[in-house]
Amino acid sequence: MVTPPPLSVSTPGSTPGSAQGDAVPIRLGTRASALATTQSGLVARRLEELTGRPVELVHIRTEGDVSTGSLASLGGTGVFVTALREALLDGRCDVAVHSLKDLPTTPAPDLTFVTPEREDPRDALCARDGLTLTTLPRGGRVGTGSPRRAAQIRAARPDLDVVDIRGNVGTRLDRAIGPDADLDAVVLAYAGLARLGRTEVISEVLDVDVVAPAPGQGALAVEVRTADIVSDPLTGTGKRGGAAPRVPDLAEAIHLLDHRPTRLAVLAERSVLARLEAGCAAPVGAHARVSGTVLELRALVAAVDGSEQMSRSGEALLSQDVAPEALDDAARRLGTSVAENLLADGAERLAPLSTTVPEKA
Numbered sequence: 001m002v003t004p005p006p007l008s009v010s011t012p013g014s015t016p017g018s019a020q021g022d023a024v025p026i027r028l029g030t031r032a033s034a035l036a037t038t039q040s041g042l043v044a045r046r047l048e049e050l051t052g053r054p055v056e057l058v059h060i061r062t063e064g065d066v067s068t069g070s071l072a073s074l075g076g077t078g079v080f081v082t083a084l085r086e087a088l089l090d091g092r093c094d095v096a097v098h099s100l101k102d103l104p105t106t107p108a109p110d111l112t113f114v115t116p117e118r119e120d121p122r123d124a125l126c127a128r129d130g131l132t133l134t135t136l137p138r139g140g141r142v143g144t145g146s147p148r149r150a151a152q153i154r155a156a157r158p159d160l161d162v163v164d165i166r167g168n169v170g171t172r173l174d175r176a177i178g179p180d181a182d183l184d185a186v187v188l189a190y191a192g193l194a195r196l197g198r199t200e201v202i203s204e205v206l207d208v209d210v211v212a213p214a215p216g217q218g219a220l221a222v223e224v225r226t227a228d229i230v231s232d233p234l235t236g237t238g239k240r241g242g243a244a245p246r247v248p249d250l251a252e253a254i255h256l257l258d259h260r261p262t263r264l265a266v267l268a269e270r271s272v273l274a275r276l277e278a279g280c281a282a283p284v285g286a287h288a289r290v291s292g293t294v295l296e297l298r299a300l301v302a303a304v305d306g307s308e309q310m311s312r313s314g315e316a317l318l319s320q321d322v323a324p325e326a327l328d329d330a331a332r333r334l335g336t337s338v339a340e341n342l343l344a345d346g347a348e349r350l351a352p353l354s355t356t357v358p359e360k361a
């Protein structure tokens, strides 16, 4: 993927062997929610281990945090992401950590991200009294802000009343298991609960064949300025104006954070979304995994009312003797072809795939 620059670049304020306190700190941009700061904290620890430099967290407020409108009405694409990317591009931070599923599939100019090893990508039912999707009472109320989850819950249990909810993980959990709970259950990503240390609230981890996860769910994207990690082969310096990157050993650390099987799986999943021209608020699920030398993918489009679903699967052989870029291309082609099969089946009839609601300024 990226070529690490030479390691022995000297920087003002950091001589080799100097104490960590003298080293140029890495500034890591993060949203302020509990989940975001937890995820950023995990990446910050790894970066400190890999570089020996201190990592400073820089808090950035995004539209997704400020708005109280429903997630679907926000239009999905990029609500949690734009402000972090602006902070990276204007130099307020050097690294940004996103939940990959919140990242639009359109590449961001001048930015590059890697994906550390993914958590369990499945969704989790958090119900009162340990109830499961099969034991919830008839007409039970289940909260989710996600059209994808709503569609698949309704398809599995047409009698349930699916309620649109918003808020951070803690707020949503309170609706089902708090003292003032007004719902029987909520559906959340397993990964978010695991990172927050809250898996005890889960009453059932939903099988991917019952509720297909969001493309990229459970994975993090660690994003940097491309110029900071692509070195000029002649001078060993960053490409931007020939200047050395502000943090010289960031490139190698970023390279080491990348987990190839995760990267291939999420590339395939996100290529489904890209080919369908669907946003993260569309009722589209995709789950890919590397099994031996095979990349397996299943993708689904669902009618939000639960009346119908279409799914298609495919696999790609991962030859060992090709360049990483060729494997990336194979993963993308797999996602594209599975999406084209869904379109050929008439998936567009089931759901409006592209969200046309513009982002608020």
Ligand SMILES: NCc1[nH]cc(CCC(=O)O)c1CC(=O)O
Pocket: 099, 100, 101, 102, 169, 187, 188, 189, 191, 192, 216, 217, 218, 219, 220
């Ligand atoms: N859209 C909010 C969001 N973005 C990422 C996660 C969970 C962590 C992940 O999927 O990696 C969540 C919360 C949820 O869906 O329950």
